[in-house]
Amino acid sequence: MIILNSLEEFRQRYHSAKKWRRCLEAIANLQALKPGVCHSIGDSLVYRLVDGPAAAAACFTGNRRYVEVHYYLEGGESVDFAPKSELSSLSPYSDETDRETFAGDGTLRHGASAGQLLIFDNDYAYRPLGAGHLRKLVLMVTIEGATFHNK
Template sequence: MVVLKSFEEFKNIFRTGKKWIRCAEAINNIPNIKENIYYSIGDSLVYMITDSKEEKEFCGHRRYMDIFYYLEGGETIEVSPKSKLDVIEKYSDETDREYFEGTGEKVEIKEGEMVIVEIGEACKCYGNAKKLIIRVTVEDNYFLNK
């Protein structure tokens, strides 16, 4: 997990590479986004604004990493390496999700901050926040099946 204090910090660290540029493009599009509707940029990134929901299980991905940008409020995010958790629902290629139980590192995140959950990790969130969820591929710049 990478915790960033601001979008400015994100832009300073991740200023090159197509997927990072597309993440910044998604964040810059916030004024035009309707809540709870997924948008996409190419075939490598989807994003949506939504309110936090309390999650009971850890969720992990294999093809997309999660990036959360907190717009209002805050929440606790709990993250753990998948290898330290117990699988409760096997990976689905259709949803790119797998579910786990166990415990992880808890971090309090507040408005304006960003979190990157890497592919070898799973997370669960609980709190009262409005956030931009970005799912960006870890594959090169395209899907081989397209």
């Protein structure tokens, strides 16, 4: 997992690839977003706004074809994360949802706050621990070479 403390840090670090520029385009579109509605830009980015109470997850979630980026706008939450290799599989990988679930103890915990971006790469799984009120943008960015097969 990568922790960035500001959108400016994200811009500086991830400015060259088209898929990361699309993330910035999605972030610039925040004013037009309604919570829970999925949007996409091209075939490399799907994103949605989360706004409201956030329940704690019962298990860890991991992806294979997407890198998951959480951009915290208001509030914050604690997130447990661990290498997938250190967790036990609960459900097999689903190609339809690009998700797999795990059980175990998070080897690391981070308290995310407004302005931060958390980037969950494919070697890690994460488990949000819930929040009373949270506003964040969740972006699913394809990894290199992974696009929709019907495109």
